[in-house]
Amino acid sequence: MNTSSSHRDDFGVIIACCFQDYLLAKGACASVRHFLGDVPLCLLVDGDFSTESLEKAYNATIINHKTIKNDVLRERSFGWGTTRLIAFWESPWQHFLILDADTNIWGNVLKFADFENFDVIMDEPNYNYPDEEIIEYFFDIEEVEKHFPDFDWRSHRTQYCCPGVYFASRDIFSLEEYIEILDFIDRYPHIFKYGDMGFLNFMLWRASDAGKIRVGNADFQVLAPNYEQKDLEKRFAMTKTGPIVQNDDAAIIHWCGYKPLMSTSRTYADPMSFSRRKCLEAESGLRGLPADVLLQWEDFYSTFIKYKNKARKKLQKFFN
Numbered sequence: 001m002n003t004s005s006s007h008r009d010d011f012g013v014i015i016a017c018c019f020q021d022y023l024l025a026k027g028a029c030a031s032v033r034h035f036l037g038d039v040p041l042c043l044l045v046d047g048d049f050s051t052e053s054l055e056k057a058y059n060a061t062i063i064n065h066k067t068i069k070n071d072v073l074r075e076r077s078f079g080w081g082t083t084r085l086i087a088f089w090e091s092p093w094q095h096f097l098i099l100d101a102d103t104n105i106w107g108n109v110l111k112f113a114d115f116e117n118f119d120v121i122m123d124e125p126n127y128n129y130p131d132e133e134i135i136e137y138f139f140d141i142e143e144v145e146k147h148f149p150d151f152d153w154r155s156h157r158t159q160y161c162c163p164g165v166y167f168a169s170r171d172i173f174s175l176e177e178y179i180e181i182l183d184f185i186d187r188y189p190h191i192f193k194y195g196d197m198g199f200l201n202f203m204l205w206r207a208s209d210a211g212k213i214r215v216g217n218a219d220f221q222v223l224a225p226n227y228e229q230k231d232l233e234k235r236f237a238m239t240k241t242g243p244i245v246q247n248d249d250a251a252i253i254h255w256c257g258y259k260p261l262m263s264t265s266r267t268y269a270d271p272m273s274f275s276r277r278k279c280l281e282a283e284s285g286l287r288g289l290p291a292d293v294l295l296q297w298e299d300f301y302s303t304f305i306k307y308k309n310k311a312r313k314k315l316q317k318f319f320n
Contacts, residue, residue: 010094011113012040012061016084017101019047020305023298024259025101026283027275029058034242034278035105042092046078057282061092072175076182081195084163085178091170099252100164102259104271106236106243107250112218113167119213120204121167122159123221129157139198143191147184148206156205163200165221165252172213173203220250224267225257232268242274261299262292 013032017025022045029041043051045064054060068074068090077086084098095115099105112121134153135141138160144153181199185192192198208215224232236253237244253271260269262276273295280291 011096011115012042012091012093013097013099014042014044014084014087014091015099015101015103016044016087017046018080018083019049020302020309021101021259022049022051023276023295023302024255024272026054026279027260027272028099028101028103028105029054029060030275030279030282031104031106031271032099033058033282034275035107036110039110040093042096044083044086046083053283054279057279063090063092070175072179076179081197082182085196085200088168088170088173088178089175093170095167095169097167098165100254100256102255102272103165104253104275106222106253106271107245107248109220109250109252111250112220114216114218115167115169117214118167118216119169119172120215121218122163122204122215123161123165124217124219125158125161126219127158129160134160136193137197138193138201140191140193143188144202147188147191148202151202151206152209153202153205155209156201159205159215159217160201161217162221162223162254162256163197164254164256173207177203220252222251222253223257224253224255224260229268233270236268236271238270238274243271261303262295263299 013036015025015028025043032039032041040061041058042061042063043054045051045062048065051060051062055062063086065074065078068086070089073086073089077083084100087096087098095113097109097113114121131141134157141153144151181203185199192202204213204215207213235246235249237246255267255272258264258266260267260272262269262273276295277287277291280286280295286294
């Protein structure tokens with residue numbers, strides 16, 4: 001990690017999850033342990049379910065509705081697209097890496113954690129977003145120009161990115177600024193897109209333009225849907241004994257489309273399957289066929305909950 005020893009002593013990995021993706025969050029934790037050793041772990045948990053076995057297996061800190069310190073964050077920042085932002089104020093460490101549940105560490109990604117020069121390090125998308133894609137994935141350009149005329153959104157076309165993973169420092173934003181953004185979203189819910197993908201990019205680059213924070217980009221996030229499965233299989237090669245890292249490769253795999261369940265054919269899931277097996281072994285000592293049977297059951301139950309919730313929402317809309 002490109003930091004001083006004091007920074008290394010005040011750094012950890014934070015993984016945001018809910019009940020439905022907790023099965024993947026356990027795999028994300030195992031990938032941290034496999035590649036980064038004893039780096040401290042924290043789970044940001046939206047929901048009321050037991051995480052005790054994971055806490056014991058990896059000595060993980062838990063931030064949930066019961067343990068969070070700030071009442072405003074408890075009331076307004078749990079949920080899809082906002083849970084992970086709690087880390088900006090309640091991270092157990094000054095510096096952290098935030099991960100979505102559907103991610104895996106691959107190699108020594110800490111080499112990207114340059115906190116000497118940056119307060120936030122986002123992924124480098126290597127893509128010049130045209131207007132229509134900014135409108136689709138990030139924000140309504142016309143409305144942003146109307147409400148935030150000083151924000152030079154054009155200058156960041158090649159820097160907007162999926163914020164499922166990033167390095168950051170605590171307390172770089174005031175809580176008041178965040179509340180203002182949440183209030184704005186309550187009034188205008190359709191301006192910023194995809195949870196925090198639009199408004200976090202907006203907050204970061206607006207603050208950077210004003211000289212309040214230092215934001216950098218580094219190429220470390222691999223969005224699985226953007227690649228052919230054969231290319232993922234080649235880069236993230238697996239054997240029965242584990243991952244094969246080639247040429248000091250380092251990345252964070254993010255399955256932001258089809259989820260890497262055990263028996264899926266829709267995406268390359270082997271790295272996550274390996275990590276989930278390692279976590280189950282750390283939690284209970286279970287290995288081999290019994291472990292795979294249990295993990296398959298987790299997949300089935302998670303899928304059942306997903307479609308049950310979708311059906312319930314459709315029924316609610318129908319009867320309302």
